[in-house]
Amino acid sequence: MYGWIWRHIPGHWLVKAIWAVTAILFVVWLLFEHVFPWIDPRLPFNNVTVDESGASALRAFGGGS
Amino acid sequence: MERHSGSGAGSEPTTEQESWFVRPSAAGGMDPGVRNGAAAPQTKAVHEGAARNGTSAAEPVGHEVEQADAPETVPSGASGISRAANNGGADAQATAAAEPQAPAEAGETVGGIDAPLAAGPPPLPRRYGTPPATAEPAHREIGPDPLGLPIPGTPKAGPASAPPDHEESAEDTFGSRESADDGSLPARGPVAGERRFQDPFSQGGMVAADRPERAADPFNALDIREWFRDTRAPRTGAETGPAGGAFPIDPAAPSVPVPPARRRSARTTVARGVGEILVTLGLVILLFCVYQLFYTNIESNRAQAKIKNSLERGWKPAEQGPDAKPVGENFSGIGVGDAFALMHIPRLGRSWEKPIIEGVSLDELARGLGHYPDSAMPGKIGNFAVAGHRATHGEPFRNLNELRQGDVVIVETENNWYRYVIDSNQIVDPTDVEVVLPVPNQPGAKPTERLITLTTCNPRWASTERLIYWGHLDSVMSKAAGTPAELLG
Numbered sequence: 001m002y003g004w005i006w007r008h009i010p011g012h013w014l015v016k017a018i019w020a021v022t023a024i025l026f027v028v029w030l031l032f033e034h035v036f037p038w039i040d041p042r043l044p045f046n047n048v049t050v051d052e053s054g055a056s057a058l059r060a061f062g063g064g065s
Numbered sequence: 066m067e068r069h070s071g072s073g074a075g076s077e078p079t080t081e082q083e084s085w086f087v088r089p090s091a092a093g094g095m096d097p098g099v100r101n102g103a104a105a106p107q108t109k110a111v112h113e114g115a116a117r118n119g120t121s122a123a124e125p126v127g128h129e130v131e132q133a134d135a136p137e138t139v140p141s142g143a144s145g146i147s148r149a150a151n152n153g154g155a156d157a158q159a160t161a162a163a164e165p166q167a168p169a170e171a172g173e174t175v176g177g178i179d180a181p182l183a184a185g186p187p188p189l190p191r192r193y194g195t196p197p198a199t200a201e202p203a204h205r206e207i208g209p210d211p212l213g214l215p216i217p218g219t220p221k222a223g224p225a226s227a228p229p230d231h232e233e234s235a236e237d238t239f240g241s242r243e244s245a246d247d248g249s250l251p252a253r254g255p256v257a258g259e260r261r262f263q264d265p266f267s268q269g270g271m272v273a274a275d276r277p278e279r280a281a282d283p284f285n286a287l288d289i290r291e292w293f294r295d296t297r298a299p300r301t302g303a304e305t306g307p308a309g310g311a312f313p314i315d316p317a318a319p320s321v322p323v324p325p326a327r328r329r330s331a332r333t334t335v336a337r338g339v340g341e342i343l344v345t346l347g348l349v350i351l352l353f354c355v356y357q358l359f360y361t362n363i364e365s366n367r368a369q370a371k372i373k374n375s376l377e378r379g380w381k382p383a384e385q386g387p388d389a390k391p392v393g394e395n396f397s398g399i400g401v402g403d404a405f406a407l408m409h410i411p412r413l414g415r416s417w418e419k420p421i422i423e424g425v426s427l428d429e430l431a432r433g434l435g436h437y438p439d440s441a442m443p444g445k446i447g448n449f450a451v452a453g454h455r456a457t458h459g460e461p462f463r464n465l466n467e468l469r470q471g472d473v474v475i476v477e478t479e480n481n482w483y484r485y486v487i488d489s490n491q492i493v494d495p496t497d498v499e500v501v502l503p504v505p506n507q508p509g510a511k512p513t514e515r516l517i518t519l520t521t522c523n524p525r526w527a528s529t530e531r532l533i534y535w536g537h538l539d540s541v542m543s544k545a546a547g548t549p550a551e552l553l554g
Contacts, residue, residue: 001337039353044526050496
């Protein structure tokens, strides 16, 4: 896979390396800004409230002040 | 056969050829190559690399090509010195034989570089098998280099005068894909430029090339350059340019067929692809850990700092004296997502101070503590319920389990300090929403007390339970009257 990509980047190896690093940075950015934030809420340690929707549950129990 | 390439633009390769010589040894076919480094103290470095190759054959595959010209040889000189030192104990006879050569080379090289030896397969251990035995060393795989800087004055190559690139050793051993056998591609003008460009990379490698003891070093420059080798599609005959007439190339010929050694089976390709995907997945998961453990905290802390700033800037406490009475606050107009207070818990740290935001969705919790929207506001009768992350996203309640009965939780609003005292705690199921009711665990009961409830997950990295702390309002103090003693610490 990587060999294939490398072969399809045109230019001198230095140019290829620059392209490759750019591509890696782009992928990391994509992961950090879009993919990971999308996965994040689906992980267990994000649930810190009683009931997923604490507010509506409160209402159901006649809570609130 | 051994050609010296890469001398300065003005110098002729042929003159340097004389600096190489091969001296057949009387003792068992060892052909120590000798070289002198004029600048080096040891001018009699003896090279015995060829001996290790053990092959006879005047087979100059170009790997011994060395270059050293005055302006450029500083690194070469250094390696030459070290090499000379390494070989210090070598054959004296060979050294003696080398003596006459010294002056000639001294004139043009600073540090010594190695000796080309009579032959045999190139000493570089290669992954792709032995090079084809060709009498003609000159053919290269790398095409004209887009970044190559042709050096004015570099000799335009004819087959006879073309200095073989030292790359050839590598290429040969690789089994050149484009012309493994024809050996017909002469070095061209651009090639000289390209090789020039690559000089800084190649010197160390070349030293290693004719030093078998170092050739296995995976970090030598030549190897590294091979990793980044130009792997574009093989050039066709037409692209290779004129061959000086000596080696006619059919312009219509497609690329030269790949030698069998270079081909990979489909299974190898698939296995490699799968392996690469797995490694990539592993890296992505590792990155995700970095994201969770560090990046979300960084983001959250940044957001919290901004919220705190704007909150404090927006606050305009009523000017009053030291004996000021707390101002009644009604917290009207606070919508989900709005920050309206700061929480201080001295037990969790002198500077532990987190913004409280209306709402308990992940959006709010990522920026601080979340206030259950239907619960009471600070200081009001009822239950002031707050949730916070215990892991990732700033993890404000990371150490909430360290709270003890009697610990103080101070909620700072625009005008007042609300000082709550912790009474009890409990670990409950995630669905036990009764804990945040106005009267905890008593649905429908009419609240008479001013309570606080803190919720977070338990255990820290799971969501199987919730850790709950309850407390009651102990006192209210106007901000104009000073700062609570717990925060002055």
